[in-house]
Amino acid sequence: MDKKFGPQDVEIVSREPLYEGFFRMEKYRYRHKQYLGGWSPIIQREIFERGNAVGVLLFDPRLDRFVMIEQCRPGALDDKHSPWLLEIIAGMVEEGEYPHEVAHREAEEEARCSIYKLLEMPSYWVSPGGTSEYVDLFLGLVDSSNLVDYAGLDDEHEDIKVLAVTRQEMLQLLANGGISNAMALIAVQWFLLNEQQLELADERSTDPRIMDSF
Incomplete structure (x- = not known):
């Protein structure tokens, strides 16, 4: 339009x-x-x-499961259920960085996962009536067979739990409100709606930072 x-x-x-x-x-x-x-x-x-941010939904096509993280969020301290939110990995774009570089960096820092294929998802303005934050979303294909339990950087006071979420568990989380932050909701729902159009074959590229656009 x-x-x-x-x-x-x-x-x-x-x-x-x-x-x-x-x-x-x-x-x-x-x-x-x-x-x-x-x-x-x-x-x-x-x-x-707030600056530009990057969010990455990590997915393992061989095991058909997602890699999510859980951490305490200051903006959700008044949440009646818990300020520990189930999220996708995310981070801010630092000076001189490109969004796809942030995706790889944050996957390593927050989930100890190496992305072998990175796919673009739609980007969006978070709340343009009051903030300039813009989010670039990606789908990152990973091997989740050796997940760690916890991750994060001590110097950034990160205390992150790493979780493997099956497809059925993800559908239940969407149905019962178990995911309550916009970035994760947008990424997961977009993936489930568009999965058939994506090439998710579990093929390791010779370039570990390859990125495809859709």
């Missing part, structure tokens, strides 16, 4: 830093063209500048 407007139809009047710690907040003042003609008034919004 063609869009009527593009980047040239927005004017950023100013950007003011408000806070910088583990994350950053900025105040935007901007205006944009309107559907019925003319320009909007100047709009002021505070934006959570």
Whole structure:
């Protein structure tokens, strides 16, 4: 679907830093063209500048199971069930990195898994009304026959449980709300809807960082 407007139809009047710690907040003042003609008034919004992220759903096609992780999340401390969430591996894109490099790095750090084939999945804006975070999603094919129980980096205070989830268990988790974060829900549901279109043959590439696009 063609869009009527593009980047040239927005004017950023100013950007003011408000806070910088583990994350950053900025105040935007901007205006944009309107559907019925003319320009909007100047709009002021505070934006959570979280940066670009990468999420990877790890899947073992030989054993027909997923590799998921579980860890305590500060944003979910008020969760009535538990702040320990079942997730896919994920991480932030650091300066000079490409998303596919982050995918391989985070798979090693958070699950001790080596991805032998990386497939692109749809990317998305997390919550564009209030944050600039953009997520590149991938499907990573792995050999999960020798999974570790725990992973994570001590210097990043990561305490991660690594889990092998069968297809039936995954369907049950989706049905009963066992997965409660958007990134994992989007990745798993997209995979289940599009699996038949993907080439998931268990063939080790001579290049361990090969990436296919779909």
